[in-house]
Amino acid sequence: MNEPDLLQRVLAALEPHAAAAVLRVATRLAEMTAAGVEAVHVGRSLPAALVELADRAQVELRAIAGPADRALLAELERPEFNAIVMGPGSDRHGYRPLGPTTRYVAERSTKPVVVVPVTGGGEGPERPFRRLLVPLEGSEPSSRTVLETLLPRLVAGVEVEVLHVFTQETQPRMLDDPVRDLETLGREFLAKHFPSASGIVLRSGVVADAVREHCDERGADMVVLSWSQHRTEGSARVVHDVLRSAAVPVMLLPVARDLGPTALPERQAPAAP
């Protein structure tokens, strides 16, 4: 019997150009907690290629009607779904980093949204997920709750490693012996923000760069970002940058339900100075 808290069903949003990777990521995500996968395609009918793909994966595929963004969000909000996996989407400007549909869902969903990158997705991960990377800024007051309550429902049997890139607030003031003191610093950071994590890496520099480098070096299978779905200075920028550069799927864990201003850069918005 499944524990009620665990992931029940993963919704895979399939569209022709990223379907294989999305379906594979959804499968990998679901298998961690023995959840099921159900796929949808927004359209009047189902393309044959998608049907064949779903059949091969033994995943139920349905067509749903309506504007893609609203249809997918409505589907995700059904109680049997705990998360959605989807491609980044695109618009006439290309990948920047999310298309309007994915952004719409990501900003409004109360449930996790896993974005499968176009560049690194390919056919999707061939082996089960083993290691997740959670970049943490250390100032998100509610992210601990989300990580402690929501994440364990989604993942199991994997190593969850925290990456903290020093910010102005967390920049160490004194390190008598950098190696030994950073060890203590990391341990205390975890105690404060994510006690159940299996380890922590402390870095300086740009978060997205550190995430990319770390994923390359340590072979992380997925990046987990908690975010407020707000256009707050730091976290929106970090989400944006990580989505833009990540070569592995990125899970966005919504921290707050408040549907404020969009967390991701507007399509036409000028770059911040």
Next chain:
Amino acid sequence: MTTPKALEETFEAVLFDWRGTAVPDLAADAGSVRRRLEALSRHGVHLFAVSETPVADVDAQLQARPSGPGGLYVCANQGSEVYRITRRGVVLVHRRVATPEEDEALDRAAALVVAELGAKGLAARAVDGGVNRRRIDLIPGLQWADPKVAETAALPTALQKRLAAADVGTLADVVELARLVARRAGLADPRVSSDVRHLEIGLTDKADFARFAASVLADQGVTGSLVLVVGDSFGPVGGISGSDSAMMVEELARAAVVSVGEEPEGAPEGVERLGGGPPRLLEILDAQLARRAAGRVPQVDADASWLVVLPPEPSKERVAEALGSLGNGRAGVRGSVEDRGPGASPLFAVAGLYDDQDRLLHGPIWTDVAIAAARGARVAGGSRAVDLRTGVLVRVDGVDGLRSLRFVSSAHPHAMALRVEAASGSLEPGHLLADPADAGSAPADASSAPADTGSTAGDAGKAARRRGATVVASTGTGSTRLAVAATERRREHGGRTTLERLCAWSAGPGGPEAERRAARQLARARAVGFDALLAAHRREWARRWRTAAVAISGDAEAARDELAARFAVFHLLSAASSAGEAAVGARGLTGGAYEGHVFWDADVFVLPALVALRPRAARAMLEYRVRRLGAARARAKALGHAGARFPWESARDGRDVTPRLVHGAHGEPIPILTGTHEEHIVADVAWAATRYADWSGDSAFLDGPGRDLVVETARYWASRVRLDRSGRGHLYGVMGPDEYHEVVDDNAYTNVMARWNLERAAALLERGERSAQGPRSDEAETWRDLAFRLVDGFVAERGIYEQFAGYFGLEPLVVSDFAHPPIAIDVLLGPERVAGSQLIKQADVLMIHHLVPTAAAPGSLEPCIDFYEPRTAHGSSLSPAVSAALLARAGRPDDALELFRSAARIDLDDVTGTTAGGLHLAAMGGVWQALAFGFLGVRVEPDALVVDPHLPAAWQELALGLRVRGVRVELRASHEDVVVQCAAPLRLVVAGTEVEHPGGTPLVVPTMRAAPGAAAAAVTERSPS
């Protein structure tokens, strides 16, 4: 209705008025009071009775012969005499003796008052007044002669009529008149009171009694809210304050004050009115006895200037554990909650005890208590605090009234104790000793441990066993075992369970033997008992603070500065034992970080404070070095050098235990170069030896065991220095205190310290040769020559030292371009960038000025501060305090204050984020040094103690206690003067004024800076008050 404080709290001392409070009159039977007082004395409660009558009257009525340990004092004659009543009888302990001039003034005052009243038409008469007082009868008529009549309510009315008829106003007016007249008669501080019928003019009153009691109690570590004051007349009577209100002195601020009298006109603010007369006092005493019988958790004085409140957030629990650490120099325990959760990091350890891998040996955990519905790190609706004054950790929890108190005895070094109380059913049995290997999990249940089988205890205390009522466990290997024995007593009383745990430790080879020794130590502790152990512990801390007092007054922040300074001194005093050898690790025994390893932190930062606060502890620290000279010699030899090469990081046997290589986050090897290159430690050890000798006056140390600390280190330098073609000496390939630049040539600090070491050793050699009248060796001459040749990087035209060869050619960055210090700028910019720049981690060149100012180029302090301070990131916890000391010394105390605060808050605010791993003892040593050497400008010269204060504007006054050459000194500096008190004759130079202090009476020395005109002002005595 709330329960009166007097019935609900535990007090360590009770002050009470005799007539009216303890007994209804002087003829009443006092047997019921006597029985209670004797019982409280047996429990260690100190008792003080005050009476206006001679002691013989009180003694005859009370007939008490208490056996102690609590003292029973009777203050007679309105505060002029104090007697202690013991099992053997009554002993005078204090008497205020009036001078002939004061006696004459009293007579004069009484006569003048009678005359003045007579002139106004009120016939009054001087009558016998007793010791140090004169009494004037305001109603001399026969009808009021009978005391029983005089005590009736008719007396005030009758007197008021007389006063009104004579037109002298109210009784309060008469008292005020008497006070004015007494002053006119020559009494500086007349004490005027009235029992309505009489007017008394005296030299003392109940305030003197209260101050005496406060003084006695302070020596016992009993202060403020640990004291209960009971009287029957605090409120005004006839317009004048009740006589018992005089007991509410500043020295007993925070004491609970209770009136059992009627108080017809009300009691003053701060006095709890219970009424009920003497029977109520008996009830109060009974409540105290009941609390002791139930073994209730003792309390601490709620004095915010001595209490360090631990952070309550669960995420900061390990920080709280470090901040809540207690130690006695030999053993230490972290402040983990009794019902700790999985994230806790408890530690019990003994100084200098390491495992086979040279890691601090963790002993069995004796602070766990199984509490129903364990809260872990959460302290619900309550708080935890360390009382710095008495060295205890207390916890008050809102849920089921959980309270606890623990201490590591400073009087009985092997004893430790814990008491917990909660609602019945909340405290579960067992769990006396836990395995430190399970420190991160729920405590093991030792109550289910097998009975003693006589076998050796297993690893890490897993085989905690019972021996009768005692549970023993030990950790370590065969050669090094740390054993703890514990016993527990549970009591149920009034719906509450109290648990009292006594523990003792022992260390040494052999598990069973260590455990047996621990059990024997425990038997001794049990014989003393919890209450007496705590009383002795408080007394010892009171004694320590008398020498090591620190007080700061000033703006709102000054109170925080004072608490932080006391916190630092508290941990310094807790860091080293005063006997044998003391291995003082970088984090002491407050955490596992750095594994108890000994660095230069001990020699240069902690020792200079301890030599002034606990000289014997400083000596024990040096003994640690003396006993490891063999290893230091072996290291020097292995490196191809002579003499002794002390290790950068050492543990049990004095070998270098600095890690050579660590692995980074991705497994990449990172070489650690401090062990091989940070050689200044060699001179630092020599410096510590001479600092101890110079400050303590123990010159025999340098002729005896300490000699080789100076001479052998000099031999090392002599063999280490390389001469270039021009004959100049160099030290190539070293690392200075600034570890951002790892391997450099001719680090100025290292070179100047090596030079100082060579010169000091040469002088020592020559002194020895002179006293032995033996042949003069060439070695001293060679060392002097080498010292002369050694380059130091000083650039005369700029007035500054170059930190190392080539430093001036590095990228000229300053810290403010990137961040506000303190900042670990190597993390911010990357180590390579920083290594290529002039940014430095900590005071390096400036350490020359801090440690050996006379060896620094004259006039170089200010230019070096100006150059190096902007480049210093203070990315080491050792740094800010040193700069604070130097800035203050250089006359920039306001700049110094900012850095002082940065240093003083390192652990209290967890500035480094690493306090969880233990407290930064070196920073604490630096804090004390900044106060003493910086703001007070203290230094020891061969013939005098120099004091040259520079206080920041935010501080009004800074007071420090210290010892110099065996003399206890208290310095109290303000912006106008310095008050100097010495326990014995001492020569000082205070702000440029030479002072021959005779010992005893404080001297006030005006400071020249405060008011130029004050320079000519004479040194004056300050009255003892």
